[in-house]
Amino acid sequence: MRGKNRGMDATPGRRQRWQQGIEARQRSPRSLWRFAAPQQFYPLAGRLAPWFAALAAVLAVAGLYLAFFVAPTDAQQGEVYRVIFLHVPAAWMSMFLYLVMAFWGIVGWVLNTRLSFMMAHALAPTGAIWCFIALWTGALWGRPTWGTYWVWDARLTSQLLLMFLYLGYLALTRAIEDPRRADRAGALLAIVGSINVPIIYFSVKWWNTLHQGASVSLTRAPSMATVMLVTMLVMAFAAWFYSIAVALWRVRTLILERERHTDWVAAELDRLAVKEKE
Amino acid sequence: MHWESWSAFWDMGGRGFYVWGSYGVSFALIALELYFLHRTRKAVIRRLLRWRAARLEDTGEDA
Numbered sequence: 001m002r003g004k005n006r007g008m009d010a011t012p013g014r015r016q017r018w019q020q021g022i023e024a025r026q027r028s029p030r031s032l033w034r035f036a037a038p039q040q041f042y043p044l045a046g047r048l049a050p051w052f053a054a055l056a057a058v059l060a061v062a063g064l065y066l067a068f069f070v071a072p073t074d075a076q077q078g079e080v081y082r083v084i085f086l087h088v089p090a091a092w093m094s095m096f097l098y099l100v101m102a103f104w105g106i107v108g109w110v111l112n113t114r115l116s117f118m119m120a121h122a123l124a125p126t127g128a129i130w131c132f133i134a135l136w137t138g139a140l141w142g143r144p145t146w147g148t149y150w151v152w153d154a155r156l157t158s159q160l161l162l163m164f165l166y167l168g169y170l171a172l173t174r175a176i177e178d179p180r181r182a183d184r185a186g187a188l189l190a191i192v193g194s195i196n197v198p199i200i201y202f203s204v205k206w207w208n209t210l211h212q213g214a215s216v217s218l219t220r221a222p223s224m225a226t227v228m229l230v231t232m233l234v235m236a237f238a239a240w241f242y243s244i245a246v247a248l249w250r251v252r253t254l255i256l257e258r259e260r261h262t263d264w265v266a267a268e269l270d271r272l273a274v275k276e277k278e
Numbered sequence: 279m280h281w282e283s284w285s286a287f288w289d290m291g292g293r294g295f296y297v298w299g300s301y302g303v304s305f306a307l308i309a310l311e312l313y314f315l316h317r318t319r320k321a322v323i324r325r326l327l328r329w330r331a332a333r334l335e336d337t338g339e340d341a
């Protein structure tokens with residue numbers, strides 16, 4: 001461990017001083033940095049997750065109600081367009097979560113904080129599920145509107161590549177035995193792979209694709225009816241809060257595993273043992 | 279509410295397969311994710327409790 005040489009080395013290296021600086025900030029009771037310490041973040045995540053989950057559930061119910069009972073029939077596509085309320089939020093989340101993974105990967109590489117890598121791990125399965133949902137709903141929507149489940153155009157192909165990047169991340173981090181090496185290798189894949197996200201996003205502009213252009217853009221008036229736009233945003237927020245809740249729950253389990261040698265996890269395990277017997 | 283009947287709702291203008299196939303599979307995946315999340319947490323806690331018990335026995339420490 002790092003702490004072994006501390007105090008014995010007369011001239012601590014820059015890296016070590018940097019690390020000590022971060023650890024000092026994490027110990028400071030009023031600094032927000034303290035939540036970068038797994039011991040502090042574990043209970044915080046446990047308190048926050050149920051709220052995000054409840055918010056996601058409420059928004060999902062509201063969004064589904066709007067999607068099926070308020071949003072009107074589309075003049076061109078009829079009823080099948082209602083897939084959009086799931087398809088677009090899922091696609092957004094799949095891209096966004098990959099960028100967040102890359103962000104935590106960079107933070108982990110630069111600051112050498114364990115929790116950052118754990119956050120990246122916790123996001124990957126959920127991102128992969130959103131990516132699959134985007135592809136699946138896209139295929140089922142494409143069949144009645146384009147006449148085909150799949151076409152190798154730029155948007156669909158780059159989204160499929162994102163799926164493989166997620167699966168690659170999951171396979172890579174699980175294949176490497178040493179968690180520190182797995183963390184760094186995974187983070188590198190997330191950082192390099194994130195180049196694909198803008199390619200997905202702008203593919204409909206850069207290439208002539210069968211896939212339609214962006215449904216929502218910040219630079220021009222929305223091309224869809226307000227109620228449809230609102231429904232899509234409500235569903236997107238539901239997906240977002242769900243992802244936060246699930247990632248927080250998943251990171252808690254990860255923290256217990258990774259920090260099992262510490263005293264505070266021992267205390268937490270004793271508490272959980274009592275709960276299990278009840 | 280613009281559906282004439284529940285059967286019209288399920289039919290989705292003849293596109294029921296595509297609409298419900300999308301929503302059905304997606305929500306099934308989300309339910310599966312939550313189930314596995316819960317199951318993994320239980321399994322990890324049980325494994326760590328066994329690990330801790332074995333370690334306490336080895337070192338002869340008091341719990």
